[in-house]
Amino acid sequence: MNLDDFAAAMANICSHSLVAPGRPLVWTIIANPKAGGFTIGSRWKRHYAALKTYMEKAAVNPLREDAGPSRAALDADPGRGSLGRLGLVPTTGPGTAGKIVKALLDDAVSAHGGKQSPFNLILTAGGDGTSLEALTALYAAPAALRANFGVLRLPMGTGNDGADGRELESVLGRLIYPSNIEYARAVRLTTATPRKGPFLAFNILSVGLDAFVTHMTNKMKGKLPGDSYKLWVDIASLLYDRIYRVGPMDVSAYDEAGRQVESFDERVLLLAVGATGHRSYGSNKRILPDDRNVCVVEQMSLFRKVALKGLFTTGEHIHKPESKLFNAHRVEFRGENPILAQMDGETVLLKPEDFPAAIELTELAIPVLK
Structure with missing residues (x-):
């Protein structure tokens, strides 16, 4: 080159x-x-x-x-x-x-x-x-x-x-x-800790298992050959529950007018919010394969994780009972355990004192050439 x-x-x-x-x-x-x-x-x-x-x-x-x-x-x-x-x-x-x-x-x-x-x-x-x-x-x-x-x-x-x-x-x-120039939204993470955040993403902002994969990929970048993200997807299926306790997460989602569209308290394996739908991460893993911009995946057994992890490449995970997809402008969440968040490949550890936290869409702000 x-x-x-x-x-x-x-x-x-x-x-x-x-x-x-x-x-x-x-x-x-x-x-x-x-x-x-x-x-x-x-x-x-x-x-x-x-x-x-x-x-x-x-x-x-x-x-x-x-x-x-x-x-x-x-x-x-x-x-x-x-x-x-x-x-x-x-x-x-x-x-x-x-x-x-x-x-x-x-x-x-x-x-x-x-x-x-x-x-x-x-x-x-x-x-x-x-x-x-x-x-x-x-x-x-x-x-x-x-x-x-x-x-x-x-x-x-x-x-x-x-x-x-x-x-x-x-x-x-x-x-x-x-x-033409079209304005695009960012995705913003705010926490209850005043000096922690806000954090921005322009593709997908997420918490949970995939953030752990991103974190370990970043740590090992340059030390492992080939596609280390794919390698850590495989490893994370085995190790994640031993490093991060997947406890109940209280989640409430709202549309742009402030109306509640979802509310649940479940053990969440990952929560991903995109600036729009039809987005991927991890080298074309189609976590948001349709018009909906939020994906929640519930905790599952190790055997089930191994069986389903390949579906995220094709987007077929959305048809499984552990997955919940919907549209939202703001998603508020809180839990009792530390959890990693990732913003377009950069990670931060959220601790119990950082909750409640929120992931929300910003105003139309980024002028993109279309």
Whole structure:
């Protein structure tokens, strides 16, 4: 993989983009060079083939004289300047993506209000962690500033559950064909402990068994070969009950108008809330396979866990009696035992003093290129 080749191809496509016609366009590509889409040879080969195809398609559009890389990308280039001139910033560790978006927001403040305020296109090229950092920083900005931004999440990670498409071909067309900005919700976790949270996710926020799988995958990342998430799904079926006691959980769910839609007190194995339905995690595990955005799975025997765990890949788990799916805007829950929560691949341990806790949808806040 050559990051310069990726940056050059993306810059070529962006310079012929039809995004935000009539306004100056500045782009910033936030790329994690350690993401699977760059480091796994077969994936990079497929991605680069898609880039070459879309460079040819983009050439049909006129070259935009009003488009170029952002000042933040130029300033962030730590090397010879070639990546910055192409609008790409490689991440060097946790926090990089958030810092770049904050720099873009600072630049937008100085330009805000002018007749030709530029439109800022943010392209994340990494895994869920990269997009989580970038979107969290953008979410914190005032709405008037966010109106000058658009986000496109390229599927350059290993799982790509939070990207705007599972294959690069399905995403690049939004740059070279007419597109619109649609605002998306985040999912927010709040706790009873004032300094603990709030926590945001932009795909799925969940508590329980799957958060344990995420936690152990993160701990062992780089130490185990292959798909360590799949390995930990298998291990978690055996170990989870020995590490975390699955006790009763009091759950109440409400719609956007505040009307209660569900209420139960059961032993909950996992509770997952998506920004919408039709969402996956753990490299395309289809936990929310239809229009409903909440999935609750009750505790079950070890034999039953082993028998059913494969169904989450296909979404067939929703037909089993242990599963409960519904739509909700806010889900409140409390329990007597510690439990892990995960937010797009990042985890936090919730303790009894953190309850009651709530997972809720935010306002429409993230400008996504559609």
